[in-house]
Amino acid sequence: MKAIYITLLAVLIGFSACKKAAYLTDDGLHTAEVSQNTYDYLASHPNHMFDTLLMVIDHFGLKDEVNNAKTFWVPSDYSIARYYQLKRGLVLEENENATYEFADFLEDINVDSVRAYLYTDGQHSLNTAKTDYTTMDNGTEINGFAYNKQLVPQGAWSYQDVYYLYYIKVRGEPDATAPDGSVRVDRNDLADTRVLCQTTGIKTASGTILNVLENRHTFIADFNPTADSGPFIEDLEDGGIRFTYSVKFKPASAYVGASVVASSAWIADAFGVEADEIPGLLGSSIVFYAIEPDGTLNGTSTANAPGHWFGANGNVVAWGADARLFSEYAATSFTFTIGQFPDRSAVGDTYTIKQAMVYTNRSNEQIRAEFVFNVTII
Incomplete structure (x- = not known):
């Protein structure tokens, strides 16, 4: 475990060594279906985008739940590192001489916060998305999630109709959606939290659809209602x-x-x-x-x-x-x-x-x- 902590620390130092972190763009997957189960696919990613995520999964013994999920909205290691930095910063704010290891971080996580990314109620992806919200049930008390697709303006990089997929935490009343999937927040309501997917629709051999969330997403914290x-x-x-x-x-x-x-x-x-x-x-x-x-x-x-x-x-x-x-x-x-x-x-x-x-x-x-x-x- 010490070697793992050192590896994670090296990633975090890379985050803080520059003015602000550069975010890795996932250029890896071009095949919609893979021959490995969900856990093994994440473990074999060539850019090691999910090594820290697997540590979280292993800590809570969620390997079978991950493989049996029909949909996994996947946070990358960058997302988890952002949350680790946030938690560590809070500890050091109270006591600058304190230590906050990754093991401490794992103990601070509510397992249902991890399960909030896993769904057994259906295979959800860009192929099933509508411009209106599609609601989902992850079977935990941390619920109220949906997804939709939003049309990308033509000419941005394609003159064909291209849609982005969003993973959404509904806050207050669901935001109204326009025909192109853009949202309108009613006055005096809370804006829903919308997380862009950088990759969508990967189907693993165990039957899970993987939608990889953008690296700017902060694991768990983005769904905090005080954000x-x-x-x-x-x-x-x-x-x-x-x-x-x-x-x-x-x-x-x-x-x-x-x-x-x-x-x-x-x-x-x-x-x-x-x-x-x-x-x-x-x-x-x-x-x-x-x-x-x-x-x-x-x-x-x-x-x-x-x-x-x-x-x-x-x-x-x-x-x-x-x-x-x-x-x-x-x-x-x-x-x-x-x-x-x-x-x-x-x-x-x-x-x-x-x-x-x-x-x-x-x-x-x-x-x-x-x-x-x-x-x-x-």
Whole structure:
């Protein structure tokens, strides 16, 4: 086990050694059906994407449940490492001399949190997905999950109809879906947590459908109901729209925080376009900005573009001594990833950071969608 801990530690050091982690893109599978059972396939992955996941499975004795599952929404090792960093950071926040080994991490996990990724009620994949939600039952008390598919804007990388698959934790009332699978969050409701799948529809010899979740997913923690709330939606005087989110996360020794999925339908309504057009317009007729505390727009990305690092007062800064939070936007999924500079915030700290998309329509009118994140470190 010591060798395994050292290997995991090396992965985690790689996460923290750079400004922010680079995420591995799974380029491996081109055959929909494999000749191995589910466990053995995960163990033999050429890029070793699931070695740490298998340690979790082995710890709880879930090998047979994994092989007998009809669907497994698979978190990668990167997802598990993100959760380990979060848990370890919380321990060190209380006592900087404390130790937090992987064995401690395993003991802190609720086995039903792992089972929340396993389903025996059917084979769920992109082939069975609809643009409306399909609900599922994982047989645990940690339930309320669904999935759907969302049309990718044509021209992003294909002019054929291409859909992304999402694994969804429903929060409050289920978000309404448009014909293309994009979602609309009703005012005063909670946005559902939507996790993009990077690979879907792998069928193993034991009959399990594997859908591999994106590496930005944080194992278990993304389904925590305190990850974000809102938004409060209000109309701007010039016809634009403002979304205000209350975001809460723990201080940590890692670049972690929470994800917020913006409502593509509400943005589309404000801009007067179709939701699936918006990602393709970003960078041309739609420009992404940070909003400085004095209200001016800052179009220079200082984090992964489009995105910004912010200082304690909500002003745009570069990565470094003045940085407190970052917010980066993923255009195709309408997702803001909000995180922290490691070891720089404490319980009780509050921040307000703001970003915007400004659309110039064919009449040369500018319409703004503002995103305000009130962040509390808990």
